[in-house]
Amino acid sequence: MTTVPEKDVFALINQIAEAIALTFDNDCEVCVSDLDTPEKAVLYIYNGHVTGRKVGSPLIEEAEARVKNTDENVYLNYKKQIKKNGPSLKSSTIVKKIGDRNIAFCINYDCSHIESIQYTLMNFLQTSSDQEDMDILGINTPSALVPIIQASIQAINKPVQDFKKVDRLNVVRNLDQRGILKIQNSVRLIAEALGVSRYSIYNYIKEVRGESR
Known part of the structure; x- marks a missing residue:
């Protein structure tokens, strides 16, 4: 060699x-x-x-x-x-x-x-509106929300049918932190994706936000 x-x-x-x-x-x-x-x-x-x-x-x-x-x-x-x-x-x-x-x-x-650009973008993207019924360019339509919800579910790295309560809480927590729960129809879509009732999702929301039931 x-x-x-x-x-x-x-x-x-x-x-x-x-x-x-x-x-x-x-x-x-x-x-x-x-x-x-x-x-x-x-x-x-x-x-x-x-x-x-x-x-x-x-x-x-x-x-x-x-x-x-x-x-x-x-x-x-x-x-x-x-x-x-x-x-x-x-x-x-x-x-x-x-x-x-x-x-x-x-x-x-x-x-x-890059950090300067990131800071500028984060400030620009921040909003103070809590309106749930706004639909800008179809952003909060079901077809746009489903992939986001599915991505959070897939991050748990196990089939939905094997989810424990802690797994469902993690999904809700992730979506809440990303502001998805402020969007109209989100609770219904999350409930359908996780195979639970909307009532359960509302309880999960209260729990991850540290609110009393």
Whole structure:
């Protein structure tokens, strides 16, 4: 079996890092570090402004913890913050031994812009209306509600006929938190989907809201 020269392996890693950074644009930092030389660990880095690093920068505190662990590890889709009041990062890190060197391949995605968009959308979508009989573009028609109710039921991950009371409460709680119970016909449709009476659904609603029967 042919052994690939170490320099070719690093060249490929560098190309993959650049490809990821270009694909996901300026908010995505990709960094390749040598864990065995923490004082000048960064070998390759793209969009280094995300964490304020460049080639030759030392390991950040979060990565230093990996220096003591020479085993190969994979840390996928975790959240971290490099410094106080810094951006929230969505990260994945792969630690592999290449030759005699412990190498970390890390992706850090700055979620600040997405979180700002999310906040704006949530504020925009909030309403103060409690009217149950509004029908905007057919949103609260039975055909639109049924898939939402079914999705909450399927999340329990068992057949409806096997549901216990706690399962039905979880479905009602989920739908209530999503505002579905404010929509006309929702109680009837939930009762039909769960195979219980509307009276039972109203009791479940009181229970999940902490109200007395």
